[in-house]
Amino acid sequence: xxxxxxxxxxxxxxxxxxxxxxxxxxxxxxxxxxxxxxxxxxxxxxxxxxxxxxxxxxxxxxxxxxxxxxxxxxxxxxxxxxxxxxxxxxxxxxxxxxxxxxxxxxxxxxxxxxxxxxxxxxxxxxxxxxxxxxxxxxxxxxxxxxxxxxxxxxxxxxxxxxxxxxxxxxxxxxxxxxxxxxxxxxxxxxxxxxxxxxxxxxxxxxxxxxxxxxxxxxxxxxxxxxxxxxxxxxxxxxxxxxxxxxxxxxxxxxxxxxxxxxxxxxxxxxxxxxxxxxxxxxxxxxxxxxxxxxxxxxxxxxxxxxxxxxxxxxxxxxxxxxxxxxxxxxxxxxxxxxxxxxxxxxxxxxxxxxxxxxxxxxxxxxxxxxxxxxxxxxxxxxxxxxxxxxxxxxxxxxxxxxxxxxxxxxxxxxxxxxxxxxxxxxxxxxxxx
Numbered sequence: 001x002x003x004x005x006x007x008x009x010x011x012x013x014x015x016x017x018x019x020x021x022x023x024x025x026x027x028x029x030x031x032x033x034x035x036x037x038x039x040x041x042x043x044x045x046x047x048x049x050x051x052x053x054x055x056x057x058x059x060x061x062x063x064x065x066x067x068x069x070x071x072x073x074x075x076x077x078x079x080x081x082x083x084x085x086x087x088x089x090x091x092x093x094x095x096x097x098x099x100x101x102x103x104x105x106x107x108x109x110x111x112x113x114x115x116x117x118x119x120x121x122x123x124x125x126x127x128x129x130x131x132x133x134x135x136x137x138x139x140x141x142x143x144x145x146x147x148x149x150x151x152x153x154x155x156x157x158x159x160x161x162x163x164x165x166x167x168x169x170x171x172x173x174x175x176x177x178x179x180x181x182x183x184x185x186x187x188x189x190x191x192x193x194x195x196x197x198x199x200x201x202x203x204x205x206x207x208x209x210x211x212x213x214x215x216x217x218x219x220x221x222x223x224x225x226x227x228x229x230x231x232x233x234x235x236x237x238x239x240x241x242x243x244x245x246x247x248x249x250x251x252x253x254x255x256x257x258x259x260x261x262x263x264x265x266x267x268x269x270x271x272x273x274x275x276x277x278x279x280x281x282x283x284x285x286x287x288x289x290x291x292x293x294x295x296x297x298x299x300x301x302x303x304x305x306x307x308x309x310x311x312x313x314x315x316x317x318x319x320x321x322x323x324x325x326x327x328x329x330x331x332x333x334x335x336x337x338x339x340x341x342x343x344x345x346x347x348x349x350x351x352x353x354x355x356x357x358x359x360x361x362x363x364x365x366x367x368x369x370x371x372x373x374x375x376x377x378x379x380x381x382x383x384x385x386x387x388x389x390x391x392x393x394x395x396x397x398x399x400x401x402x403x404x405x406x407x408x409x410x411x412x413x414x415x416x417x418x419x420x421x422x423x424x425x426x427x428x429x430x431x432x433x
Contacts, residue, residue: 001027002098002328005088007078009034009062011042011310012289013103015400016317017071022400023325031072031097033090036128037061039395042105043310043345044388045125046165049134049247050172058388059128060396069398081257083264083282099284099324102271103317106252106290112153115228122228122246125161134247145178146244149233151187153225155251155268157290157305159188159196160355162249163208164346170215171349185218185241187233187248189302193219194374197304198297198360200367204374207353211376215348224302252305254291266293275337275420276323277316286320289313297362309342310391312360315416318401322417336417343414345384352380358414371413 004020006013009032017032024030044058066073080089081100088095108126110117117124123134150166152159166186173179186193194201194208212219224236225248233241233248253259254269263281265271270293272280277292279285290313294306308316315338325331340359346352358371394400401416409415 001029003029003031003096004099004101004324005031005033005095005097006101006103007033007088008103008105008289009036009039010103010105010289012105012313012317013101014039014062014395015314016101016103016288016321017066018069018395018398019318019321019400020324021069021071021398023321024328024330026070028328028330029072030070031074031095032062032066033074033076033078033088033095034062035075035077037063037075038128040128041388041392042126043161043384045128045131046161046168047347048128048131049123049125049165050138050168051135052168052172055128055132058392060392065396065398078255078257081261081264083261083279083285086284097284099286099327101286101288101317101320102255102258102291103288103313104255104291106157107255107269109155109251109253112155112251113225113228115230116153116248116250120228121230122248124250125165125247126249137245141245142176142178144244145173145181147242148182148184149187149241149243149246150184150248151220151223151225152189152249153251154189154302155305156189156249157197157252158307158309159190159249159304160307160309160344160346162186162188162247163353164348165247166217167211167215167346167348170217175349179216183218184216185220186212187220187223187225187235187241189222189224189300189304191222191300191302193221195300195304196355197307198357199300200297200362200369200372201355201357201374202372204353204355204372207374207376211348211351211353222301252290258291270294276335277320277338278323286324288316288320292316294361297360297367306360307342307344309344309360311416312338312340312342314401315339315341319417321400334419337420339415339418341414341416345380345387347381347384350381351376351378352384354380354383 038059047053118133124130194205227234259269271287
């Protein structure tokens with residue numbers, strides 16, 4: 001009997017736990033550890049922050065659901081990990097594992113710049129608590145409107161929510177008849193708007209810039225935020241942007257318990273993985289989602305992180321579940337790796353953009369993707385709302401990727417995982433960097 005521990009119960013951890021429970025016989029023990037009692041559909045937090053939906057409508061409680069499905073539940077913070085003894089310290093508990101899946105998501109590096117975050121002068125939509133604080137600040141802002149600055153700091157790894165938030169603000173203000181009183185400035189470390197940390201996204205720059213211009217949003221590209229003061233953002237080029245409300249995405253890093261173990265993560269705490277998403281030095285450890293170390297496909301003047309969308313994260317989890325099942329002798333098959341195909345819905349109120357990168361990381365030889373496209377229209381808003389409801393239903397029901405979803409992805413020419421070409425020696429040694 002093996003004990004498999006999953007740290008994190010978000011877009012990566014929860015589907016992975018469900019998939020493992022589906023594949024593995026009940027003799028194998030599963031434990032999920034999470035600091036929060038709830039699963040939150042993180043992509044909906046920009047809506048929460050602007051009062052367009054309630055937080056409880058995008059959350060589900062976990063303990064009862066997991067225990068019903070034969071998955072152990074621990075609510076708490078992991079304080080320490082010893083990969084040599086395969087032990088986790090969580091408060092006063094010590095948990096021994098045979099396999100560990102780290103799916104915590106990213107830790108917000110709010111100390112990257114003084115004044116950053118809700119405890120400083122700006123807002124964030126990266127976790128439920130911050131979204132509620134952003135909503136409170138937004139309601140106060142509406143009583144005395146002024147300039148708005150939305151954007152991201154260097155090393156931010158998912159810029160979609162910043163674009164979404166800036167254009168949702170435009171939509172909400174127009175609905176309330178306040179848009180003419182408010183200037184909106186978008187500040188991005190990308191070399192150009194629509195780069196998204198991956199570049200080569202075909203028409204994404206054209207589509208993004210067109211919508212920004214139509215909505216009268218000023219875009220400042222290749223910009224590094226150097227200082228944040230009360231009601232002022234200072235850029236590296238010397239420009240000072242006044243604001244009455246600001247939402248800035250912070251950089252991410254790996255969790256503290258990873259950063260304190262030498263060799264477990266890189267300098268920012270992101271975890272290196274083999275194509276199986278197993279750690280190259282600690283064979284009992286796998287990683288899923290934002291915490292995985294992925295090398296940007298191209299260097300940019302200001303460093304950016306690689307986005308890990310929900311679909312990419314889910315694919316990593318499916319690959320890890322499959323590969324652990326092979327290790328345990330439950331299934332006989334080739335190891336698999338996630339394709340890293342990505343679909344991202346960005347809702348702007350009455351329109352939106354669908355970004356599709358197939359895959360996110362281009363081919364190492366050709367430097368190209370099979371597909372890269374950005375499509376816009378009102379249907380994107382409807383599609384994101386429908387997907388939110390569908391994903392929450394899956395998490396309530398206790399399934400990861402049902403058969404009809406796999407067929408739907410295949411119809412679109414997408415897949416979550418693919419077989420790994422194993423070397424003649426039988427080893428899988430190439431590290432994903």
